Each structure stands twice: as structure tokens, then as C-alpha cells.
Amino acid sequence: MSTKTVPVLTLEGARVALSAAQARAREIGVPMNIAIMDNSCHLIAFERMEGAKITSINIAIDKAFTAAGHRAPTSIYKENVWPGGPAFGIWNSNGGRFTTIAGGVPIVQDGVVVGAIGCSTGTPAQDEDVAKRGVEAVQRSFKRGSKL
Template sequence: MSTSTKTVPILTLDGARTAIAAAEARSKEIGVPMNIAIVDAYTHLVAFHRMEGAKITSINIAIDKAFTAAGHRAPTSVYKEMVWPGGPAFSIWNSNGGRFLTIAGGIPIMQDGVVVGAIGCSTGTPAQDEDCATKGVEAVEKSLKVKAKL
């Protein structure tokens, strides 16, 4: 067995579509159209969906929320209390070419304890964005558990 390489799970386009469908369904329930971005574990865009009425200025925000969640392996909401002046992560938003976002709505997608991608939602309040993103993550993780049982 080689120790020079490692096999890791990869988020597929079907997985990305599952996340988008669930996030879109939740956004319709709450009446807030979303921009929904899915990236892989390496922060590359896998899929993007802009619902009718979603803010055009939120397109890059959704993508960057997913980028941050996948790249830092943590929900973007964890930075809320750390980014204020004097906080331990103050000015972190300047990193990665300004793409590092500290606004809730970006959540990693996990499989067997490994980040396989992330979802970013944007247009509503941070709580609404996080709510929709959570539904997307839950749908993918549920589908992975069902497939593992087959």
C-alpha cells in the first residue's frame, strides 16, 4: 500500500444539485430568493443557481461563502464574534484576495468526517442564508447515508 497518495471522497454534480434543490425549497418556504453556490473540497465552483429575484450583488457573496467554508473547513458563522476590532480574527476578510467571508451562510458538506465541499447562500439576512444553506447540507448528508446503507 502506497503512503504517497490518499483516496478522498469527492462531491459530485449530483450531490451539488441535491444541495441546491433543498436550499431552494427552503428559500421558497421562507419567501427569500437565494443565490446558491456549491464548491468542492478544493474551493472550486461545482454548481451555482440564482433564483429569480435574488440580489445580483449577492452572487459573488454566495460563491465566496462556499469558498470560505470549504477552504477553512468551518461554517462562516463561526467568525461572528472574532472579526470585530481587537478580535482574534480581525481583518481576516482581507485574506485570500478579499474572498474570505465572515457572514453566516457558508457551511461545509461532510462525508465520514471529511469536508467534501461547501454551500454558500446569500440574499437574505445572515440567519436566513444560514437556514437555507443548512437545508442544503442536510439533504446531501442524508443522501450519503442512504447510499452507504445500500
């Protein structure tokens, strides 16, 4: 039997992403719900910033779940999920957790998805911007040799 070693996102790495995403949310003046998942779609960290929408808590978590599990940003779906599109109805998969709203972004190390970040409360573009800041912070740490 053979095995394969793959990188893993740690709690420390999740905290790096959370911190950077929070900083960006404050910069743009939009408090966010921020969720970090590992590559197995398990929640590692979550933060609800003061003033973030309560109804966006599960949306942020589901954005991270979708990006980690599908290994792609949630923003890629657009017209594909509209009536008549090739992925119409995909949001009904995974117990209704699959989301096609921008704001979920995978975290990649050495070509492997190690987790994802999901943000929600702003517009889809704001959510994605904040999520990308979190991803970028973790990836900078990877490049410096950190084992996040």
C-alpha cells in the first residue's frame, strides 16, 4: 500500500487568514462573518465581526465549505447556475450547502487545496475581496517557509 503526504492548513494558518480578512473588512468599512475550513470541509475557525449580519453566518460557512470541497472559488458559477445553465440546481447539492455566491476562495499550497475561506455580509464583490486578502496572507506565510 502506498501513501501520499499532502500539506494541511493548521489552526495557526487559519488565524493568519482570519486576521488579514478582518483587517481588509475594517479597511473597506464592512464587518464580516469569516469562516475558514480545512480541505475536508471541516470548520477550523470562525469570526463574526461586530456589526456583521447574523443571517450571513451560515452563508460564510457555506461559502468556505463550497470552495474547499469543490476546490474552486464560489464566484466561478455565474451564468452556469441560472435557469437553463449547465449547473442549474447545483445549490441543492450537499444538503443545500453548496453556494454560488462570490466570497468563497480556496487556499492553495504547492498546487494542493488545503482549505478555504468564506466571507459574507457585504456585496459578493466585497466578500470575495476580503476572502482573497485572507488567502494572500496565508500564501505569503507559505512562501516564507511557515508550516501553516
